[in-house]
Amino acid sequence: MELGTLGAVLAFAIKLEGHSAQFYEEAASLAKESPASDVFLSLAEARRKRKELLQRSRRENINEMLLEPIVGLKGSDYLMETELSSKMGYYDVLQLAMELEENSRRFYLDAAGRVNLPQVTKLFEKLGEENADHKLRVKSLHKEEGPGV
Amino acid sequence: MKVIKNYVNGQWVDSKSTQILDVVNPATTEVIARVPLSTPDEVRTAIEAAKDAFWEWRETPPLTRTRYMFRLKDLMEGNFEELSRVIVQEEGKCIDEARGEVRRAIEQVEVATGIPSLMMGYNLEDIAVGIDEYCVRQPLGVFCAIPPFNFPLMVSLWFLPYAVACGNTYIVKPSEQAPLSQNRLFQLMDEAGFPEGVINLVNGAKEVVDTLLESPHVKGVSFVGSTRVGRYVYQKAAENGKRIQAQAGAKNFLLVMPDANLDRTVPSLLSSFFGCAGERCLSGAVLLAVGDIYEPLKEKFVDAASRLKVGYGLDETVQMGPVISKRHMERVLRYIEKGLQEGAELVLDGRDIRVEEYPNGYFIGPTIFDQVEPQMTIANEEIFGPVASIIEVKDLDEAIDIIHANPYGNAASIYTSSGRWAREFKYRVQCGNIGINIGIVAPMAFFPFSGSKDSFFGDLHGQGRDAIDFFTEKKVVISRWF
Numbered sequence: 001m002e003l004g005t006l007g008a009v010l011a012f013a014i015k016l017e018g019h020s021a022q023f024y025e026e027a028a029s030l031a032k033e034s035p036a037s038d039v040f041l042s043l044a045e046a047r048r049k050r051k052e053l054l055q056r057s058r059r060e061n062i063n064e065m066l067l068e069p070i071v072g073l074k075g076s077d078y079l080m081e082t083e084l085s086s087k088m089g090y091y092d093v094l095q096l097a098m099e100l101e102e103n104s105r106r107f108y109l110d111a112a113g114r115v116n117l118p119q120v121t122k123l124f125e126k127l128g129e130e131n132a133d134h135k136l137r138v139k140s141l142h143k144e145e146g147p148g149v
Numbered sequence: 150m151k152v153i154k155n156y157v158n159g160q161w162v163d164s165k166s167t168q169i170l171d172v173v174n175p176a177t178t179e180v181i182a183r184v185p186l187s188t189p190d191e192v193r194t195a196i197e198a199a200k201d202a203f204w205e206w207r208e209t210p211p212l213t214r215t216r217y218m219f220r221l222k223d224l225m226e227g228n229f230e231e232l233s234r235v236i237v238q239e240e241g242k243c244i245d246e247a248r249g250e251v252r253r254a255i256e257q258v259e260v261a262t263g264i265p266s267l268m269m270g271y272n273l274e275d276i277a278v279g280i281d282e283y284c285v286r287q288p289l290g291v292f293c294a295i296p297p298f299n300f301p302l303m304v305s306l307w308f309l310p311y312a313v314a315c316g317n318t319y320i321v322k323p324s325e326q327a328p329l330s331q332n333r334l335f336q337l338m339d340e341a342g343f344p345e346g347v348i349n350l351v352n353g354a355k356e357v358v359d360t361l362l363e364s365p366h367v368k369g370v371s372f373v374g375s376t377r378v379g380r381y382v383y384q385k386a387a388e389n390g391k392r393i394q395a396q397a398g399a400k401n402f403l404l405v406m407p408d409a410n411l412d413r414t415v416p417s418l419l420s421s422f423f424g425c426a427g428e429r430c431l432s433g434a435v436l437l438a439v440g441d442i443y444e445p446l447k448e449k450f451v452d453a454a455s456r457l458k459v460g461y462g463l464d465e466t467v468q469m470g471p472v473i474s475k476r477h478m479e480r481v482l483r484y485i486e487k488g489l490q491e492g493a494e495l496v497l498d499g500r501d502i503r504v505e506e507y508p509n510g511y512f513i514g515p516t517i518f519d520q521v522e523p524q525m526t527i528a529n530e531e532i533f534g535p536v537a538s539i540i541e542v543k544d545l546d547e548a549i550d551i552i553h554a555n556p557y558g559n560a561a562s563i564y565t566s567s568g569r570w571a572r573e574f575k576y577r578v579q580c581g582n583i584g585i586n587i588g589i590v591a592p593m594a595f596f597p598f599s600g601s602k603d604s605f606f607g608d609l610h611g612q613g614r615d616a617i618d619f620f621t622e623k624k625v626v627i628s629r630w631f
């Protein structure tokens with residue numbers, strides 16, 4: 001799907017955050033016997049807050065003067081499979097979480113470079129940076145719990 | 150299908166008129182509501198209600214009055230997305246454009262909450278020994294607004310919040326083509342608890358307007374629409390001793406200098422010419438390409454415009470919606486035909502656009518004429534649709550001469566990297582709203598929405614400090630105590 005308008009980009013971002021929150025809730029449930037569960041729950045909460053922030057941005061930052069077509073951003077470039085199953089191992093879940101964060105980071109930084117509204121650009125850059133932090137948090141779980149580390 | 154109601158004296162009231170119009174979704178062509186063309190008697194009832202409510206409202210402290218505005222703002226924020234969607238369905242613009250409109254509408258309410266400071270007067274002691282003089286601003290009574298279809302929610306709020314926060318009472322006559330968002334706004338205002346009679350809504354058309362203009366109890370009129378109707382409203386309001394501000398038509402010129410940053414300029418031009426399907430008084434209409442920029446600009450502009458996605462605005466990916474009505478679509482198409490007859494070159498033809506899911510919608514694709522001469526009809530008359538005319542000019546002076554030869558004076562923009570050219574443009578061009586590397590010169594709520602020549606009739610503009618002056622009278626008091 002071509003993300004050619006700010007509304008389409010924000011709608012995609014809002015959906016992304018919603019799916020990510022759901023992913024972390026399910027991951028927390030799968031990992032409920034481990035310290036990772038608390039981390040996943042806090043990441044789920046973070047994603048819910050980010051979704052609200054994006055919804056607020058859609059209300060407050062759309063400036064009619066600066067609504068210009070957006071070129072070169074395709075939603076399909078940032079779609080990824082995030083379905084969890086009870087058969088998945090612990091490390092598989094962590095790996096998927098890191099990929100999720102990296103995918104989000106990539107989306108936000110790409111979108112920041114294409115959106116013309118400064119407030120939205122700043123927001124996307126900030127969210128992209130947070131994704132990098134989230135990835136590090138999940139990676140540290142990988143190291144803590146991983147065999148042979 | 151239900152007929153929408155008027156809101157008079159704090160009550161939703163059915164009109165007794167037998168003249169009812171359909172409100173049509175311009176993309177789907179479905180009838181989404183029906184609107185009455187209210188009778189003169191119904192208008193007079195609203196005027197009486199507003200008149201009766203005035204004194205008590207006028208005595209309400211300004212701070213108390215603005216608390217209703219704070220409540221209204223919260224309600225509009227809480228219903229933001231719904232209001233946006235209503236605008237799309239009645240007017241046709243894209244959802245982002247509608248959100249932009251709702252945001253601008255809320256900004257007006259926000260600025261009006263500053264009325265306690267904004268309507269303060271001034272004073273001086275001892276103009277002579279022991280004698281003081283002061284000036285206060287006072288509200289006058291009943292005011293009204295006649296907003297257009299293209300910003301069906303926002304435009305009434307260029308006026309109403311200031312008028313009402315200053316202590317006046319108000320009547321809005323929405324566009325009969327797009328009355329629903331205004332209707333919803335009044336539901337929110339009702340919920341905000343404005344006292345009965347302070348704000349009133351009467352649906353209708355010319356008869357309603359004439360009744361408002363002729364009533365001795367209406368002190369002032371705010372109008373936004375075409376120049377033809379604006380001139381009529383201006384004259385009739387003035388004949389009847391009213392204050393009048395009439396924002397009228399436009400033909401806006403966007404000038405691109407040879408040193409313009411084309412990568413940033415072209416997207417801005419797209420937004421200006423084709424945003425809201427060209428149905429804005431601030432829309433670009435004529436592209437003046439200076440010297441060497443002409444060829445690369447034309448190429449990029451046409452290419453980018455050809456890629457715009459046209460469709461139903463509720464789809465987030467759509468970049469341009471339909472025009473308001475079948476009649477207007479036919480009018481725009483006649484202008485395109487005229488352009489061809491007069492010898493302009495049609496380099497992007499928007500006439501044959503087909504939107505598969507909505508084959509009967511009032512869609513016209515982005516349309517661009519090249520080799521336009523300044524005297525051509527398409528270069529001079531307001532089309533109010535997604536039609537751009539390119540004129541190649543040799544320099545800034547020639548561009549400014551072309552702009553000045555046009556009877557309108559709403560907006561003009563220059564795209565340049567040169568401060569000198571920008572300053573000269575800003576300094577010399579006789580238009581009310583000037584853009585420098587900005588294609589839609591939409592003044593924020595705390596500035597006046599300017600305009601000159603055939604684009605504005607009156608002395609005081611909407612918004613900003615002008616609004617305070619328009620909606621109050623200055624009373625000078627000189628006092629001495631024995």
